[in-house]
Amino acid sequence: QVSLVESGGGSVQTGNSLRLSCAASGLTFTKSAMGWFRQAPGKDREFVATITWDSSWTDYSDFARGRFTISRNNERNTAYLQMDSLKPEDSAVYYCAAGVLPASTGRLYDYWGQGTQVTVSS
Numbered sequence: 001q002v003s004l005v006e007s008g009g010g011s012v013q014t015g016n017s018l019r020l021s022c023a024a025s026g027l028t029f030t031k032s033a034m035g036w037f038r039q040a041p042g043k044d045r046e047f048v049a050t051i052t053w054d055s056s057w058t059d060y061s062d063f064a065r066g067r068f069t070i071s072r073n074n075e076r077n078t079a080y081l082q083m084d085s086l087k088p089e090d091s092a093v094y095y096c097a098a099g100v101l102p103a104s105t106g107r108l109y110d111y112w113g114q115g116t117q118v119t120v121s122s
Helices: none
Strands: 003-007 010-013 018-025 033-039 046-051 058-060 068-073 078-083 092-099 116-121
Touching: 003 092, 018 033, 018 092, 018 116, 033 068, 033 078, 046 068, 046 078, 058 068, 078 092
Parallel strands: 010 116
Antiparallel strands: 003 018, 018 078, 033 046, 033 092, 046 058, 068 078, 092 116
């Protein structure tokens, strides 16, 4: 059974940092691309970042580039999203996803976690 479990969310003030983790089980993590998405209340799900199975390539949304860093540790079957310089507009539920190829389109991913809440206050 494939499982992706996010953790590390919480409530922080503007300018602070959070590191989200996504622990994977039941899939070939070392051959899966990973992605991070987020969804705020009343808004559509949006792409945040993605990374190839071997960490050879990453991609970011415009709002994330320069502030967020996606990474992974295949030995630990875990993907990460380091979020720095957080802004109130970053508040959302953050989801990790696994798929064959890195992509910015959610429908191209096969598995999803349950999400972790990030709240940034001014």
